[in-house]
Amino acid sequence: MMTVFSPAGSIRRRLVVILLVVAAVLAGLLFVSVRTVANTAVETTQDAILGAATVAIAEELRGGEDGLTIDIPYAAFSMLGATGQDRVFYRILVGAETVTGYADLPLPDAPLSGLKPTFFSQQYDGDVVRTGAVSRSVLVDGRSQIVTVLVAQTRTAQDAISRQMANQAATLGLGFFAFAAILSIFTARSVLTPLNRLAEAMGRRGPQDLRPVDRAVPTELAPLMQALNGFIARLRGALTRTETFITEAAHHVRTPLATVRVQAEIAMRQTDDDALRATLRNIIRAVDDSARSAGQLLDHATVVYRADQRADELVALGPLVLDVVDSFSPTADMRDIALRVDAPDEVIALQFDRLLIESALRNLIDNAVKYSYADSIVDVQLSTDGTFAKLQVLDRGRGIGDGNSVQLVARFKRGENVGDVVGSGLGLTIVRDVTRAIGGSFDIKERQGGGTCAILLLPLA
Amino acid sequence: MRHIIIAAGLTLWASIAGAYEIEEEAVFEGGEAELSILSTTDTEVFAPLIAAFQASNPGVTLRYTVATSQQVFAALQEDAAFDLAISSAMDLQLKLANDGFAVPHASTETAALPDWARWRDQLFAFSQEPVVIIASKAAFDGKPPRTRAELIDVLRDDPARFVGRIGTYDPMISGAGYLFATQDARQSDTSWRLAEVVGGLNPKLFTTSGSMISEVQSGELALAYNVLGSYASQRLSGGDAVMIEALDFTHVLLRTALIPRTAERADLGATFLDFLLSAEGQQLVENETGMPRINEAALAAGPHLRPIRLDPGLLVFMDPLMRQQFLNEWTAAVVQD
Numbered sequence A: 001m002m003t004v005f006s007p008a009g010s011i012r013r014r015l016v017v018i019l020l021v022v023a024a025v026l027a028g029l030l031f032v033s034v035r036t037v038a039n040t041a042v043e044t045t046q047d048a049i050l051g052a053a054t055v056a057i058a059e060e061l062r063g064g065e066d067g068l069t070i071d072i073p074y075a076a077f078s079m080l081g082a083t084g085q086d087r088v089f090y091r092i093l094v095g096a097e098t099v100t101g102y103a104d105l106p107l108p109d110a111p112l113s114g115l116k117p118t119f120f121s122q123q124y125d126g127d128v129v130r131t132g133a134v135s136r137s138v139l140v141d142g143r144s145q146i147v148t149v150l151v152a153q154t155r156t157a158q159d160a161i162s163r164q165m166a167n168q169a170a171t172l173g174l175g176f177f178a179f180a181a182i183l184s185i186f187t188a189r190s191v192l193t194p195l196n197r198l199a200e201a202m203g204r205r206g207p208q209d210l211r212p213v214d215r216a217v218p219t220e221l222a223p224l225m226q227a228l229n230g231f232i233a234r235l236r237g238a239l240t241r242t243e244t245f246i247t248e249a250a251h252h253v254r255t256p257l258a259t260v261r262v263q264a265e266i267a268m269r270q271t272d273d274d275a276l277r278a279t280l281r282n283i284i285r286a287v288d289d290s291a292r293s294a295g296q297l298l299d300h301a302t303v304v305y306r307a308d309q310r311a312d313e314l315v316a317l318g319p320l321v322l323d324v325v326d327s328f329s330p331t332a333d334m335r336d337i338a339l340r341v342d343a344p345d346e347v348i349a350l351q352f353d354r355l356l357i358e359s360a361l362r363n364l365i366d367n368a369v370k371y372s373y374a375d376s377i378v379d380v381q382l383s384t385d386g387t388f389a390k391l392q393v394l395d396r397g398r399g400i401g402d403g404n405s406v407q408l409v410a411r412f413k414r415g416e417n418v419g420d421v422v423g424s425g426l427g428l429t430i431v432r433d434v435t436r437a438i439g440g441s442f443d444i445k446e447r448q449g450g451g452t453c454a455i456l457l458l459p460l461a
Numbered sequence B: 001m002r003h004i005i006i007a008a009g010l011t012l013w014a015s016i017a018g019a020y021e022i023e024e025e026a027v028f029e030g031g032e033a034e035l036s037i038l039s040t041t042d043t044e045v046f047a048p049l050i051a052a053f054q055a056s057n058p059g060v061t062l063r064y065t066v067a068t069s070q071q072v073f074a075a076l077q078e079d080a081a082f083d084l085a086i087s088s089a090m091d092l093q094l095k096l097a098n099d100g101f102a103v104p105h106a107s108t109e110t111a112a113l114p115d116w117a118r119w120r121d122q123l124f125a126f127s128q129e130p131v132v133i134i135a136s137k138a139a140f141d142g143k144p145p146r147t148r149a150e151l152i153d154v155l156r157d158d159p160a161r162f163v164g165r166i167g168t169y170d171p172m173i174s175g176a177g178y179l180f181a182t183q184d185a186r187q188s189d190t191s192w193r194l195a196e197v198v199g200g201l202n203p204k205l206f207t208t209s210g211s212m213i214s215e216v217q218s219g220e221l222a223l224a225y226n227v228l229g230s231y232a233s234q235r236l237s238g239g240d241a242v243m244i245e246a247l248d249f250t251h252v253l254l255r256t257a258l259i260p261r262t263a264e265r266a267d268l269g270a271t272f273l274d275f276l277l278s279a280e281g282q283q284l285v286e287n288e289t290g291m292p293r294i295n296e297a298a299l300a301a302g303p304h305l306r307p308i309r310l311d312p313g314l315l316v317f318m319d320p321l322m323r324q325q326f327l328n329e330w331t332a333a334v335v336q337d
């Protein structure tokens, strides 16, 4: 019998989820780093322009006899408008005294050095401004004076570019994520391919196929393969042992019983003593009983074993029915019971283990004959509706009475109606096991007008 | 005398706290709401626009105040309450906007403006006017000069003929004149040469384009340099005076409007601004006032046309030290007595 596994999660899903998480993290990092780099680049560019303007103004500052002359180059401010429309502020100081420009424009915190401009951001007149500052010394009226130039610009254009960059970075990140997502699905598929192939190959194997798995698998699957092959080997051993055991058990039980029976018959023929003959007849009956029970036990064991280890073949039901019915004619004749077969001409075939079907049918006919009255008819009917083969065994015997089919098929369960009829209670169990294995159905019920009706439905090939 | 004028020009800048002066004020009666506009453009020029605006906004009484561009600037620096400030002095307007005296305004009309015709959603141009030369054909024997170089040659060849007969703006008093002079100076060295040549001819200085045009028409002047000829161009047709767009370069002035931060009815100011910029308004600007509407194609068609750019460069000559230095140099060149 097969256990249905309820899978605990999927490797593929887990793999995809992990890869997606990784992709999302990477996309996020990409977004952040592109933004950072872009922002730095934009700021550097803006600073370069701001610095150029600041230096240009500083370089036009000239000392002289009558004080400092300033000459702000038109281009110095004009170029600040190149990247956008930002407000511009400036302040020129000699020493600590503002000579022109916006006197409240904040100075840098740290003192300035060299001709290289210093940049800093701060709030001015309701806007964040970026300021470039440079200072140099100028000879004014024979005295060296420190002149400081500040040029500040609001950051509207820079922010606009940054926003645009951010959008592009976001698009890039999303694109990367989408790409990675597709890749991760492919990766998961490709990584799982050997596993899927193995699973498929194992699934494709017939129940008889107990050869060791001989496939090239990735290193990671090697331990599984070893375990699997070990398991298969053990199973094969166990099965072989079981098979041998069943055969041997049958042999060991039947042979002595047959010997006893033969000896008893010989003894019966050799004596005229009626009492002794009666005893011998009882012995023969008991032996028959035991043989049948042993047979059925073994039959049941065989059915259970073969249900998992089936030798499927294409079985034509018509001939099979005739064969089985034939084998019962001696028993039936003894009690003047007629066996009637009703099978159509067309071939009704199914794909299954012949032995199992025979076993099921034999048990049904055995019951029908067993529980029939002498001088009656047992009908075996075969028909089909295209998807199922229908096998009916009908008798005019004592019927199953109150017994319901579910109880009657239980192992070792016999009906109330058995009387002196011998039996083991395994017959219907065998029938049920076979129908289960083939995926069909079985029902036993009172027959209209007396007797019993057993119906087997078997799916066609 | 001239030195006094120079001093006045300088103090004008310095005396920010002083009260501003207006030239005239007209009230166009409408409804309850009052929209007050401070402008450098003469009332009669603007009247058709105001009439059209009131036709579609009958509930608005419009107070139209005219002042010089310097005074418009001064008024806003004093935070006088106007809802719209219109000026031909782009540099003063840009300084106002840069220094936070304007409030932003965005509408479909402002969005439709080309980039060069607006600054920061605060300053909007509604007309583009070439800065031209008006010349008397007779004074140039029927062959008025086409470039500054030609003009310099003619003036040098026969100076006697032009003494006292060249007119231009006085940059110390006129904001537009200062803008034109500074833009000339930064554009080319020819301008300085021209200034020196003109300086030798004892030029006459003016504060309005109108008076210069009249004097050329009357024959008193042979030539007026750096004139806003737009709304006088009809007057010229057929007469002796001709309007010349110098082929070496001709600046194009943008007349701009902004909504002051002190506006009491900024919404009305914005409505009027949008009206000025709308297709209908622009049509009226061109047809009724004679000021050319904003038209990119017209600029592209004239390779000599250089629109004065609305960019922070304009702030350079707003610097008091720069202004003082420039006026000193200009005076030295042009006022050579």
Ligand SMILES: Nc1ncnc2c1ncn2[C@@H]1O[C@H](COP(=O)(O)OP(=O)(O)O)[C@@H](O)[C@H]1O
Binding pocket: A363, A367, A368, A369, A371, A395, A397, A398, A399, A400, A403, A408, A409, A413, A414, A415, A416, A417, A418, A422, A423, A424, A425, A426, A427, A428, A429, A451, A452
């Ligand atoms: N053809 C039949 N007629 C009447 N009773 C039947 C028939 N077949 C089965 N049964 C009932 O079902 C019981 C179970 O049958 P089975 O498993 O074959 O055991 P048994 O060895 O008793 O025949 C029987 O004991 C009997 O009561």
Ligand SMILES: [Mg+2]
Binding pocket: A363, A366, A367, A423, A424, A425, A426, A427, A428
């Ligand atoms: Mg039975």
